[in-house]
Amino acid sequence: MELLDRSLRDQAAAIAAGEADPEEVLEAALRRIEERDPAVNAIVEIFPEESRAMLAEAPRGPLYGVPVAIKDEWPLPWRAERLGAAQHIGPAPERGESGPYRALRDAGAVIVGVANMHEYGSGSTGHISVFGPARNPWDNERSPGGSSSGPAAAVAARMVAGAVGADGVGSIRYPAAYCGLTGLKPTFGRSVMQGHHLPQTTTIVSGPLCRDAADCRLLGGVLFGEVLGDGGASEMRIGIVPGELWDDTQPAVREACGRAVETLREATGSEVEDVNVDGREHVLIASVLIGQTEDLAHVTPQRVEALGNDVSLIARALLRYRMLIPAVAIAKAQQVRTLVRRSLAELFEHVDVLAWPTVAAPAPRLDDPSVELPSGVYPADYVNPRQAGIANLAGVPAISLPVGLSPEGLPVALQLIAAWGRDELLLDAAEKLEQATDRRWVDAMPSLVSA
Amino acid sequence: MGLEASQEEIAVIEVVDAVYGPNLRALMAEGFDGIPHELGDDMSRPPRGATER
Numbered sequence: 001m002e003l004l005d006r007s008l009r010d011q012a013a014a015i016a017a018g019e020a021d022p023e024e025v026l027e028a029a030l031r032r033i034e035e036r037d038p039a040v041n042a043i044v045e046i047f048p049e050e051s052r053a054m055l056a057e058a059p060r061g062p063l064y065g066v067p068v069a070i071k072d073e074w075p076l077p078w079r080a081e082r083l084g085a086a087q088h089i090g091p092a093p094e095r096g097e098s099g100p101y102r103a104l105r106d107a108g109a110v111i112v113g114v115a116n117m118h119e120y121g122s123g124s125t126g127h128i129s130v131f132g133p134a135r136n137p138w139d140n141e142r143s144p145g146g147s148s149s150g151p152a153a154a155v156a157a158r159m160v161a162g163a164v165g166a167d168g169v170g171s172i173r174y175p176a177a178y179c180g181l182t183g184l185k186p187t188f189g190r191s192v193m194q195g196h197h198l199p200q201t202t203t204i205v206s207g208p209l210c211r212d213a214a215d216c217r218l219l220g221g222v223l224f225g226e227v228l229g230d231g232g233a234s235e236m237r238i239g240i241v242p243g244e245l246w247d248d249t250q251p252a253v254r255e256a257c258g259r260a261v262e263t264l265r266e267a268t269g270s271e272v273e274d275v276n277v278d279g280r281e282h283v284l285i286a287s288v289l290i291g292q293t294e295d296l297a298h299v300t301p302q303r304v305e306a307l308g309n310d311v312s313l314i315a316r317a318l319l320r321y322r323m324l325i326p327a328v329a330i331a332k333a334q335q336v337r338t339l340v341r342r343s344l345a346e347l348f349e350h351v352d353v354l355a356w357p358t359v360a361a362p363a364p365r366l367d368d369p370s371v372e373l374p375s376g377v378y379p380a381d382y383v384n385p386r387q388a389g390i391a392n393l394a395g396v397p398a399i400s401l402p403v404g405l406s407p408e409g410l411p412v413a414l415q416l417i418a419a420w421g422r423d424e425l426l427l428d429a430a431e432k433l434e435q436a437t438d439r440r441w442v443d444a445m446p447s448l449v450s451a
Numbered sequence: 452m453g454l455e456a457s458q459e460e461i462a463v464i465e466v467v468d469a470v471y472g473p474n475l476r477a478l479m480a481e482g483f484d485g486i487p488h489e490l491g492d493d494m495s496r497p498p499r500g501a502t503e504r
Contacts, residue, residue: 345497
């Protein structure tokens with residue numbers, strides 16, 4: 001097995017032990033991107049000279065010499081972010097040292113590429129980007145998820161073993177789910193965000209996309225600026241929220257996630273109980289309203305009208321639609337947020353984790369990003385926030401991990417949500433589930449890689 | 452607001468409104484009486500108690 005096919009932590013350990021030459025690893029990663037990226041369009045820019053310079057100056061940190069990718073959402077000293085879009089709305093972005101860049105640099109990591117994303121971060125499918133759609137390594141006619149489409153596709157295609165994404169309404173967890181990866185949405189404010197184009201955000205966090213929970217622990221720790229230790233995932237109380245979060249999902253998703261919860265219960269000596277979250281019937285619209293209006297301060301009619309045809313029709317239309325959303329709707333969305341936060345705070349007094357499917361259906365087709373559910377056929381962008389938006393509304397951590405394959409051979413994922421600051425518990429629980437399933441799903445190989 | 456839109460953009464807006472409109476109208480119909488405001492909200496932590504000031 002080549003080093004690039006091994007885990008992030010194995011790569012770091014091999015380089016630290018002198019068993020692998022970091023310069024050779026970097027060149028191999030660049031060659032692999034050249035070889036594999038045309039099939040998935042995950043990496044939108046490489047910069048070998050800057051990567052080599054990063055390595056030359058890298059400290060002997062926990063990721064010394066390890067190649068990683070970063071979403072097109074943060075500035076780098078040699079490149080301003082583009083957000084997957086042809087034009088910016090508002091002040092032009094500038095090059096600079098963003099928080100994730102500094103964290104990676106100080107850990108000794110080597111950024112080998114900037115990863116694709118859904119245009120302006122406003123979609124969960126990655127099928128719209130100025131760089132063209134990113135593609136799913138499990139089936140490159142399928143969506144890799146979004147908005148962190150490129151980070152997920154790059155890790156799933158084994159171009160890098162870890163990538164930094166961002167999650168404002170599920171944007172790490174959807175791609176992790178669609179691409180069979182593990183993705184952690186940290187507690188709000190716990191991971192670095194300096195230099196983000198929305199410094200006022202109350203929903204977005206940076207976070208890791210990796211193949212398994214141990215790698216997320218390593219890369220997440222770098223982004224948190226602390227070692228993520230034992231979270232104590234044993235004898236847990238696992239909360240299940242009956243209703244559409246489970247029932248309005250495809251049968252294969254429901255069955256795989258149900259089996260995974262039962263396996264987790266057995267493996268950890270836990271108990272499962274039914275619980276309810278107040279206000280959850282409004283989570284979908286509230287998370288979309290809050291998540292999609294945080295950046296509107298810079299928007300003016302003149303700036304919207306100035307957008308050319310190189311910005312997608314849907315983005316131009318959605319910007320206009322957002323400007324027409326009544327203020328009372330935003331005020332009510334904030335009340336949903338208050339209601340949900342209070343309800344979760346009460347729930348987490350007696351429940352350790354909540355569990356339900358990350359997404360209601362496996363990756364949709366890029367040419368028709370809709371999903372068929374028991375209640376009807378919907379755009380994936382519409383139903384996804386119902387499953388994932390609550391963690392962003394409330395600020396709590398959430399993790400998505402692979403728990404099966406659909407009849408079409410596409411990954412299926414379970415989401416676990418915990419109380420504020422209990423990110424480590426989620427990582428532990430995910431590791432316990434990996435062990436209990438003999439790592440079957442985290443080690444499953446996409447067709448692009450196995451071919 | 453003086454914001455102009457093309458026919459294509461209006462068509463997309465109509466589709467978006469047809470998809471999200473029912474959720475938006477259901478939200479608008481809520482009075483949310485009796486939910487105390489969260490004071491000094493901090494998304495990195497659980498909310499303070501309803502009676503805390």
